[in-house]
Amino acid sequence: AQSVTxxxxxxxxxxxxxxxxRCNYSYGATPYLFWYVQSPGQGLQLLLKYFSGDTLVQGIxxxxxxxxxxHSSFNLRKPSVHWSDAAEYFCAxxxxxxxxxxxxxxxxxxxxxx
Amino acid sequence: DAMVIQNPRYQVTQFGKPVTxxxxxTLNHNVMYWYQQxxxxxxxxxxxxxxxxxxxxxxxPDNFQSRRPNTSFCFLDxxxxxxxxAAMYLCATxxxxxxxxxxxxxxxxxxx
Numbered sequence: 771a772q773s774v775t776x777x778x779x780x781x782x783x784x785x786x787x788x789x790x791x792r793c794n795y796s797y798g799a800t801p802y803l804f805w806y807v808q809s810p811g812q813g814l815q816l817l818l819k820y821f822s823g824d825t826l827v828q829g830i831x832x833x834x835x836x837x838x839x840x841h842s843s844f845n846l847r848k849p850s851v852h853w854s855d856a857a858e859y860f861c862a863x864x865x866x867x868x869x870x871x872x873x874x875x876x877x878x879x880x881x882x883x884x
Numbered sequence: 885d886a887m888v889i890q891n892p893r894y895q896v897t898q899f900g901k902p903v904t905x906x907x908x909x910t911l912n913h914n915v916m917y918w919y920q921q922x923x924x925x926x927x928x929x930x931x932x933x934x935x936x937x938x939x940x941x942x943x944x945p946d947n948f949q950s951r952r953p954n955t956s957f958c959f960l961d962x963x964x965x966x967x968x969x970a971a972m973y974l975c976a977t978x979x980x981x982x983x984x985x986x987x988x989x990x991x992x993x994x995x996x
Contacts, residue, residue: 802983813888813974813987814927821983860926868934869915870983874926 772797774863776875783851784883791846791878793861802870803844804862805835808877814860820844821866831855856882887911888988890975896994897965905960905991907975916958917985918950919974927974933958934980962993970995 775794783789795801802821806814818829825837835846844861858879862872888909897903907916914935919927931940933952947969949961962969972992976985 804984806987811972811990811992813890813989814976816984816986819984864983866983868980869932869939870978870985871929871932872985876926877924879924 772863772873774861774873774875776859776861776878778878779876780879780881782881782883785853786850789846789848789851789855789880791859791861791880793844793846793875794842795844795861795863796842797863797865799865801863802866803835803837804864804872805829805833805844805846806860806862807831808858808860810857817846817859851880851882853882853884856880888975888977888986890973890988890991892991893989894992894994896996897962898996899967900964903962903965903993905962905973905993907958907960907988908956909975909977909986909988910956911977911979911986912955913977913979913986914955915978915980916952917976917978918958918960919976920969921972921974921990923971930960965993965995967995969993 773796804819805817820837858877860877861875864870864872891906917932918930921927930944951959972990974990975988978985
């Protein structure tokens with residue numbers, strides 16, 4: 771069955787510290803991978819995506835993610851977290867194709883300490 | 885700026901009283917999605933349109949319907965809202981030339 775696992779429900783980091791949010795997927799074919807961020811009461815904003823090619827992808831707001839096929843992972847990283855990064859982060863996988871229905875992970879809630 | 889707009893942002897309805905949520909887009913995307921997101925959960929796909937073709941998820945209750953009168957607009961109708969339908973409803977769009985979905989800000993539905 772296709773699934774996305776975000777093992778960390780809640781993470782707290784200090785402002786200026788580095789961040790890594792984990793995402794593991796189970797997918798039969800080559801996946802299309804996404805990270806979205808959601809601030810409280812808001813919609814989802816696309817941070818970055820991986821379709822093919824270079825396995826290290828750069829996104830907005832200083833985020834990057836690395837696709838590791840051998841680990842079935844697509845972890846999100848940021849070298850220095852800002853207080854404004856506090857939000858919920860969702861990893862998603864899709865099949866591509868005409869409909870590209872996304873399967874979302876359960877999300878990781880990031881808190882940033884001053 | 886091209887965007888996805890949802891109206892209203894907050895909607896309060898009574899148990900059993902029909903309600904309609906609206907989504908519009910200026911991106912000219914041909915695929916539109918409706919998601920339901922309950923507190924602290926991932927978004928759950930209800931249905932989507934590929935152009936005028938409607939695709940319902942197998943587990944979407946019959947209480948939920950949708951209309952897409954043209955490319956720009958899509959509506960979510962909840963015929964008889966129950967307390968369990970209180971949630972954030974997210975609209976998203978996608979061009980068939982790519983795979984990323986663009987989300988609106990959502991409508992927070994409260995059922996009293």
